[in-house]
Amino acid sequence: EGIRFLKRGDWSPAQREWISAFFFREVMPVITPIGLGPSHPFPRVLNKSLNFAVELEGRDAFGRSSGAAIVQAPRVLPRVIRLPRELGDSEYC
Secondary structure (H helix, E strand, O other), X not given: OOEOOOOHHHOOHHHHHHHHHHHXXXXXXXXXXXXXXXXXXXXXXXXXXXXXXXXXXXXOOOOOEOOEEEEEOOOOOOOOOOOOHHHOOOOEO
16 A cells, blocks of 8 residues: 555654654644652553653753653644655655
């Protein structure tokens, strides 16, 4: 059907640049990571929602190691993102 899912390791420099710009323009403004730690109870996760468990690097505002977080994928974002045709080697990438 001409659909191709690209692995991160297979991205060209132009694809990487477009994906990075898309993330900072469309995704980052609407996500809110919820930190996980021994001093906080596990956050409520909505039923039938898409969530990601992520590992964090660095320290928080209080100088503590961050560790891990949950990031809920907002419903306003598409689940699959199509690259512009000029950046893909297939009809749908």
